[in-house]
Amino acid sequence: MSGWDEGNVFYSDQNLEDGGDENGDKLVTRHSSQRKFKEFIRSYGDVKGPFPYRESLLQNPKSLQVALEDLHSFDDALSERLRRMPAEYLPLFEVAAAEVLVGLKSKVAGEGGEMEEPSTGDVQVLLTSKESPVSIRNLAASSISKLVKITGIVIAASRTKAKATSVTLLCKNCKNIKVVACRPGLGGAVVPRSCDHTTQPGEEACPLDPWVIIPDKSKYVDQQTLKLQENPEDVPTGELPRNLLLAVDRSMVQCIVPGTRVTVVGIYSIFQAGGNKPQQKGAVAIRQPYLRVVGMEQASEATSGGANTSTSDEDMEFKDFARRPDAYQEICRLIAPSIFGHDDVKKAVACLLFSGSRKRLPDGVQLRGDINVLLLGDPSTAKSQFLKFVEKTAPIAVYTSGKGSSAAGLTASVVRDASSREFYLEGGAMVLADGGVVCIDEFDKMRPEDRVAIHEAMEQQTISIAKAGITTVLNSRTSVLAAANPPSGRYDDLKTAQENIDLQTTILSRFDLIFIVKDARDHQRDMQIAKHILKVHANADSLAKGTEVQDQENWLKRYVEWSRSHCSPRLTDSAAQLLQNNYVKIRQQMREQNNERGSSPIPITVRQLEAIVRISESLARMQLSTIATEEHVTEALRLFHVSTMDAAQSGITANLIVSPEMRAEIQQVELQVKRRMGIGNFLSERHLIDELMRTGLSESTVRRALIVMSQRGEIEYKRERRVIVRKS
Known part of the structure; x- marks a missing residue:
């Protein structure tokens, strides 16, 4: 059959490899x-x-x-x-x-x-290739010059350069032209030291190194270098993630942006790094490894976590599970089973894992489907355990601590390469977790300027960079699960909600669900928690040896991957109408509360309406439903009320009952304060209370009035409630 479509030419390869030198x-x-x-x-x-x-x-x-x-x-x-x-x-x-x-x-x-x-x-x-990839840290000298397959995430990309495939040389003496081929990848051309022109009688012999490169007659291809890093979930605990340089050319140039997960087939090669510096004797043989890419597959959003590896039997198992009437309760039971109680928090974490549907509008605007959750409250209430569970269960997850994270580490940084001296982008945690979850512990310990850096990433799900002449936008389509403590360490019921939640309104409005987690002192509940914890400690070894818990976690992870890639729910008309009516009621309720008690630290805006839509779609996705019904909207509204609405109404003002007589006394105190203090002036709280008590007002009335004025933003406490500054 060889050569059958070449006309009348037929050939055979038999015995061609036998004999000869x-x-x-x-x-x-x-x-x-x-x-x-x-x-x-x-x-x-x-x-x-x-x-x-x-x-x-x-x-x-x-x-x-x-x-x-x-x-x-x-x-x-x-x-x-x-x-x-x-x-x-x-x-x-x-x-x-x-x-x-x-x-x-x-x-x-x-x-x-x-x-x-x-x-x-x-x-x-x-x-x-369909063979299993090897880890970057397992590449050794025995793999040099062979084909290897690895996976990772691209964290940096250089500018496109022109790589010469063949160089045209001109002899300065005899004008002889010679074409020299260049080594592929990061290798260069080997220029001969002497000219091979035969000297004729009377001609001057060509000197050493007579060649001059003619750039116009050389041939070039586009080339780009990428930096590949191990997937965060593949890095062993206590180890730094390994990096490897990739060289791509021709059709693969400018196809990959930082933050993209790729599977690469390439030739494991070496190159001499820092060739401009004088090499010490004996150091020439030490080369830097890199991968010359000969094939690259980009992991799509749906398959980035491995959802494309499911079998038909597994598909049927997932569909059968979704038909069960208790599917929602069963999924919530699998969320952090070692944590006692916190049922609503577990349901919120389940919604975060499944997420809503991402939408693209006709004008190009994208609406996020990822759900952001904030856990705020007392220490020792299992907030960090929830973060660790999500890190293990989510298909893609990055865990970081607020104190150990900077704005550049969370978003992206511009780094200068030591050898080429050019700038390139290096993605941070929110870029590496594209398509997954970012878990931020100790969220309140972050510097305010670092928290501001993730505003765009949490809502628009992009990171804009304009530094060192690099202006670009990176994707950060991630959910954020954050844990924080109040400023005083514990949640104080005698303080207002604004004093307990010491975060800016701009960052709070970007969280879909905000939970106040309190360490309630209840004898019956303490007995149950103690019994549960002792049981967990006693059965730890037997649970570790058994595979049931691990199988449940792996099953939940696979189910999350499969549902996110196969189901995109949308609200029905009746569910949308129900949600619209409830949103208007919530806005009216918050407006009345603000008139009575002052502004709330957590505003109820259109972002909260979109949050309820995302939660409804997430609840529908758990049951593999293509539509979000009124039942899903009702449950989403309940979760919103027990989380964000309760947080907005928490604090001392939630329990403050103001009678008409008391309201008149409070107005009298406000009038006296405004007479005694000008805008911008400050006064000792104790001195002000003593002065107002001389007018016949009680101390409790004065303190209650000061709380109301502080809630409205008319006065502000400085230096731990000892000095009052009038704002307006």
């Missing part, structure tokens, strides 16, 4: 391999089609994607040679592909009319 053997092997590559492209056919590679080559003449499994089934010896010596056989594959393309287009031109013959050597062969 070593150079002759290598030449014959390379020639026969190139013929087999051409035969593979022309004649290989399987279930994908009669001739998939011929069709792919005609549709996209610039590149040809080849599966190594197909080449192995065609000729296992040829596939093995390509794996062992890819630097030698991959150029033969590309030349063979270019020659096949010329033959195919000539045939098409002969059938359909005149057609310009394309030039050879411009087809890029991209390799793919």
